[in-house]
C-alpha cells in the first residue's frame with residue numbers, strides 16, 4: 361500500500377462565501393425514525409454486464425489510514441464502455457463480511473483519471489445512474505482507489521475490497537444512446553483530502569447541529585462547487601456518519617438558493633442514531649435538475665447532538681452531472697420547482713454486518729468508579745493497545761486509575777508505531793464497562809479529547825501530528841473514564857483527587 365499525492369486541483373474550490381444558512385428550514389423533515397422508503401432495483405439497459413472485482417488489501421493492526429492504490433488491469437473491466445452502477449463491499453480472505461465494529465470501511469472513493477466517480481462509506485450506498493446515463497470508461501484510463509479502512513482490532517488483517525459494477529460495453533446497441541456524466545463532489549469540507557469535522561454534544565439548537573451553517577462563517581467558502589457547463593443533475597445521495605440526520609443539497613444562482621434534495625438517514629434497530637446501521641435516501645430515478653454554467657452546488661449536514669459527541673463526521677452529497685443538457689426542472693422557476701420529484705429511494709436494506717450494537721454486560725472491563733486509587737502519576741504510556749496505568753482490562757495495581765491533583769495534568773504518550781497506530785483518550789458516556797459494538801462506547805461532551813495521537817501527512821490523515829496529550833487542569837475531582845475511539849475495546853480511567861482539607 362502506498363500513499364500517492366493527488367493533484368491539488370481536484371478538490372480545491374474557489375473561496376467565495378455563499379449565504380445559504382437562511383435557506384435551511386428549521387428542523388423540517390428529519391425522519392430518523394420514519395419508515396424507510398422503498399428499496400428500488402435499478403433499471404439497466406439491455407446488454408449490461410454485472411461483475412464483481414476484487415482488490416486485496418493488507419490492513420495493519422489498528423490501522424486508520426487514508427490511502428491510495430491503483431486498480432490493476434485484472435481488477436477492473438477490460439473493455440471500453442459505460443459504468444452505470446457501482447456497489448462496494450468489504451470481505452475477509454475467507455469470503456465472510458467483517459462486523460463493522462471490527463473492520464470498518466470508513467470511506468471509499470473511486471477515481472477515474474482525476475475525477476471522482478463514486479464515493480461510499482460504511483452505509484455502502486449503491487450508486488446506480490438512471491437508465492441512459494453512465495461514466496465513460498476506457499481500460500487505459502487511470503483507475504484509483506482512495507480508501508480508509510479502519511481496523512478497530514489489534515490484529516493485522518488481509519481484506520478484500522469487492523466492488524460490483526454494472527457495465528455496458530461500448531459494443532452493445534444501447535451504448536449508442538448513452539449520455540456521459542461526471543460526479544460533482546459536493547462536500548461540507550470540500551478542498552480537504554480528509555474532509556471531517558467534530559460535532560460537540562449539545563451543540564446547535566434544540567439538539568440539532570447544522571454544519572457549516574452553525575459553525576464559523578469562515579468555513580462556508582470551502583463548501584462550494586461551481587458548475588462548469590450547462591447540464592442536468594440526474595442522481596445524488598448523501599453520506600454522513602453516526603448521529604447524522606440528513607444532508608441537504610442546494611443550488612445557488614446569483615442571489616437565489618434553493619434546496620434540490622434532502623437525503624435522510626434511515627437507521628435500523630434499537631440503537632437508532634448512534635450506529636452505522638443505516639441506509640441513506642437517494643434521489644429517485646426520475647429526479648432531474650437543469651443547471652447552468654456558473655451555478656453553485658453546496659451541501660449542509662445536520663447531526664443530532666442529544667445522544668453523544670461525534671468525531672470526524674462527514675457531510676457529502678455527490679451529484680451526477682450530464683456532459684450536456686438533458687432536460688430537467690429549472691429549480692429557479694417556481695412552477696417547475698414545484699414539480700421536482702424530491703422523493704427518496706433506498707439502494708439497499710439493513711446490512712447484517714451492522715447489527716452488533718455492543719453495550720452488553722461483560723467481565724472484560726472494571727467499573728472505574730468502584731476501583732481503589734492508583735499511584736499519583738504525571739505520565740501514562742500507551743503501548744501495544746494498552747494504557748499502561750488505569751487500563752480497565754488490566755488486573756491488579758496496573759488497572760487502578762492514576763491520580764492527579766486538582767490543577768495538575770497527566771500526560772498520555774503514544775508509544776506504539778506513531779505513523780501506523782493512532783490512539784485517543786476520549787471521555788466515555790457512562791462507566792465505559794460494557795461490550796464494544798457500533799453503538800458502544802459513545803463519546804461524551806467533546807469538551808475533552810486528545811485527538812488521534814500519531815503522525816501522518818498534514819490534511820490527508822486523521823493524525824493530530826503529536827504523540828502526547830495532557831488532561832485539562834480545570835477538571836473537578838472525580839473519576840474520568842475514557843476509551844480509544846480508534847480501538848474502542850481500549851478503555852481506561854484517571855482520577856482527579858479531592859483537594860486536602862485546608863487547615864484553619
Ligand SMILES: [Cu+2]
Nearest residue numbers: 782783844847
Ligand atoms: Cu487506540
